[in-house]
Amino acid sequence: MGRVVLFDMSSQDPERAAAFYSSVFGWKIAEPNWGYYPVSTGDDNKPGIHGGISKGPQDFAHGIRIQIEVESIDESLQKCVESGAQIVRDKMEFDEFYLAYLVDPVGNGIGLIQYK
Template sequence: MSGRVVHFEIPFDDGERARAFYREVFGWELQEMPEMAYTLVSTGPVGPEGSTEPGYINGGMLRRESPNEGPILVIDVDDIEAALAKVEAHGGQTLLGRQQVGDMGWSAYFKDAEGNAMGLWQSRDQSA
């Protein structure tokens, strides 16, 4: 369903330090993806289709740079272009337009009307 928070992103200055912190403090499972300069974060049990228990979301970690200067919540949408148009019509601002993420789907970043950076996600199975 569209409009749900489905992912988070945590920026880092030192990847090894950040990964060690979250692994040791919270027991998160981390999978580095060097080809994407990204680390997948599992905060709970995961199966082939993603989370296997309700009540938590998984995320990622990446180098701190605009627009990822602070933690970001990522919201699922059916159509990123339509969502960005609505964001701008309601006082928000596009930070980074639709970007392909491997063969999984697309992402984008925006600022809400209060200046908070947020992310959008559109799964490949939602649109071609």
Template sequence: MPTIVHFDIPADDLERAQSFYSRLFGWKFEKPIETMEYYLVETEDLEGNPGPGGGLGKREAADQRMMNYIGVNSVDEYLEKIEKLGGKVLMTKTAVPGMGYLAICMDTENNPFGIWEDNEGAK
């Protein structure tokens, strides 16, 4: 399956967004240029190998959005964590028969994102 090679997350509050994603997924943030309000995002896959990278920067337009699917071990577990951290569930766990489960959520910055769990037994 193709993977995300880069993603951008627009945020109104960069610290709040960093806290949300680092606490939820363990992502690391690095500010490569001190004068820019932009952070590089480092991720790992479920086996601990380097994953797709991305960026986090100030929202430039009201309708600017990010949408990517992030692989997790358990959609159910992450839906609970998302709500505890101030996010919202927009579409509950949904089976894609024979492939896995997905859910669509909203982060603390009003960005939609999906979570995906591989599971060939999904019905």
């Protein structure tokens, strides 16, 4: 079962967004890495997820996208496309994970993440 493990918040002003969520909700915002501000939304002993805030690209300038953990990003991408999704950013490799962005058949932005 694919589990929602993170959220990505895209903004054209990520510093302002980070200041807002930190001030209003008490989120802990870490220093940016690759322009991505990691976000902790609370205690790990309570239900909830963490995420990040970054400057949105042309194809996703503003909005929130969930990250779904998968066992095989390649197989999941294939299943998504076969079921009507469109790939926005194909499989990307980072130090500890693979990541891809899609739009589901009804227009929602989602991410797939496979930890190494």
